[in-house]
Amino acid sequence: MPELPEVEVTMRGIKPALKDTVINAVWFDDKRLREPFSPDLKRLEGAVVLDVKRRAKYIVVKTSQGSLLIHLGMTGHLSMLKDPSDLSESSRKLHDHFELALNNGIVIRYNDSRRFGLIHYYPQDESPYEGDYLRDLGPEPLEDDFTADYLYGALSKRKKAVKLAIMDARVVVGVGNIYASEVLFLSRINPKRRACSLSKAECELLCREIKKTLARSIEKGGTTIINFQGADGKMGYFVQDLNVYGHAGKPCPVCANTILQEVIGQRSTYYCPVCQH
DNA sequence: AGTGGCACCTGTGTGC
DNA sequence: TGCACACAGGTGCCAC
Numbered sequence: 022m023p024e025l026p027e028v029e030v031t032m033r034g035i036k037p038a039l040k041d042t043v044i045n046a047v048w049f050d051d052k053r054l055r056e057p058f059s060p061d062l063k064r065l066e067g068a069v070v071l072d073v074k075r076r077a078k079y080i081v082v083k084t085s086q087g088s089l090l091i092h093l094g095m096t097g098h099l100s101m102l103k104d105p106s107d108l109s110e111s112s113r114k115l116h117d118h119f120e121l122a123l124n125n126g127i128v129i130r131y132n133d134s135r136r137f138g139l140i141h142y143y144p145q146d147e148s149p150y151e152g153d154y155l156r157d158l159g160p161e162p163l164e165d166d167f168t169a170d171y172l173y174g175a176l177s178k179r180k181k182a183v184k185l186a187i188m189d190a191r192v193v194v195g196v197g198n199i200y201a202s203e204v205l206f207l208s209r210i211n212p213k214r215r216a217c218s219l220s221k222a223e224c225e226l227l228c229r230e231i232k233k234t235l236a237r238s239i240e241k242g243g244t245t246i247i248n249f250q251g252a253d254g255k256m257g258y259f260v261q262d263l264n265v266y267g268h269a270g271k272p273c274p275v276c277a278n279t280i281l282q283e284v285i286g287q288r289s290t291y292y293c294p295v296c297q298h
Numbered sequence: 299a300g301t302g303g304c305a306c307c308t309g310t311g312t313g314c
Numbered sequence: 315t316g317c318a319c320a321c322a323g324g325t326g327c328c329a330c
Contacts, residue, residue: 024323055306055325078324095324096308116308135307137324153326181301190325199323266323287303289321 023093025162025195026238028078031099036073038101038127039082044068046122048110054118055094055139062142065089065121076150077158077194079139087144090154094137102128159191162231167193169225176216176224183219184212185286187231196231199266200238202291204230206265211297212290213283238262265291 023031044065049058068086075081080099082089093099102108108128113120119131119140131140143149150156159175160167175192176183184205187196196204205212207230210223219227241262264274269282273293283290 027323053306092324094307095322133307134309135322135324137307139325179300185301188324197323286301288323 023078023095023097024197024200024238025078025235026242028080028093029075029239030242031093032073032075032080035080035099035101035129038123038125039070039073039121039129042070042127043124044070044084044121045124046120048120048122049140050118052118052136054133054136055092056141058119058140059142061087061144062089062140064144065142070123076155077161077190078197079155081149081155085145087142088147088149090139090141090143090149090152091131092139092154094133094135094139096135097131097133097138100130100132102130157191159189159193162193162195162235167228167232169221169228172228173219173221173224176219179216181216182212182285183210183214183216184290186216187227188286193231195235198288198290199263200231200234202266203264204234206292206297207234209297211294212285212292214298265293267291 044067047062047065049062064086065084068084070082070084072083073080074083078092080091082091091099103126106112108122108126113130114132116134117130117132118136121129123129131138139154141149141152141154143152160171172193176186179186179189179192184201186192187204188198188201202212204227208223208227210219210227265280268280268291271280272278273280273296276293276295278293278295280291281294283292
């Protein structure tokens with residue numbers, strides 16, 4: 022599910038429930054996600070949650086007894102449960118893998134059918150930002166250090182398709198397969214172009230569209246995606262706003278020519294062959 | 299160093 | 315209805 026906007030919305034949704042509360046209990050099952058659950062996660066029991074942040078598509082939970090790094094993978098979802106009938110162990114459903122029980126009566130539960138997600142514990146003397154997962158990441162697309170100049174410099178060094186380059190987390194984080202197609206459409210750039218072939222002006226356009234598209238999607242998701250009962254946050258979403266993703270064979274919203282679907286780097290890519298050069 | 303290909307999983311939809 | 319297969323929003327690792 023999650024691209025950057027959904028992770029941001031999830032983070033904003035759970036932050037008020039988590040911050041300044043005590044983690045009473047940590048539970049995880051015996052399946053593995055991207056990596057196996059570490060028994061050290063139990064060291065979070067009794068910890069005070071100090072802060073909750075997002076970096077790229079990761080959620081970082083800082084506590085008095087170490088930090089927790091959460092990634093939702095393709096199908097991960099966090100729900101906040103407070104209804105007593107949802108709190109018991111017997112209320113756990115298929116693919117529930119991890120849980121934090123808080124001293125405010127709320128349970129944060131992680132469900133992930135494909136198990137491409139990640140739950141990683143860092144002891145107090147280690148910074149998640151210096152660990153393997155976060156250390157080498159590129160700039161946040163919505164921060165001021167992600168600029169057209171930066172993007173131009175980063176793309177000029179790469180010969181691969183521009184679509185793959187903007188999905189590379191060392192170039193910029195948070196642009197997933199859906200948004201890659203969308204922002205290239207909005208910038209009128211053909212996804213198969215070599216990254217290094219983009220002009221300065223095209224990078225300015227692309228940089229602006231990345232920021233605009235992600236910001237707008239966060240605004241939209243803010244009201245619909247996270248819900249307290251965790252009923253499953255699939256409704257809403259931003260599907261209605263997509264111009265090309267999933268629109269193979271349909272008319273381009275700009276020129277009415279047929280949207281094409283093509284595989285680039287093993288992933289489906291959608292574009293208008295007439296508008297995008 | 300940069301790049302392409304694959305692996306990790308399960309669920310869903312399609313075509314026979 | 316059953317089965318085989320393709321495909322799905324992410325990312326790390328491997329060999330060139």
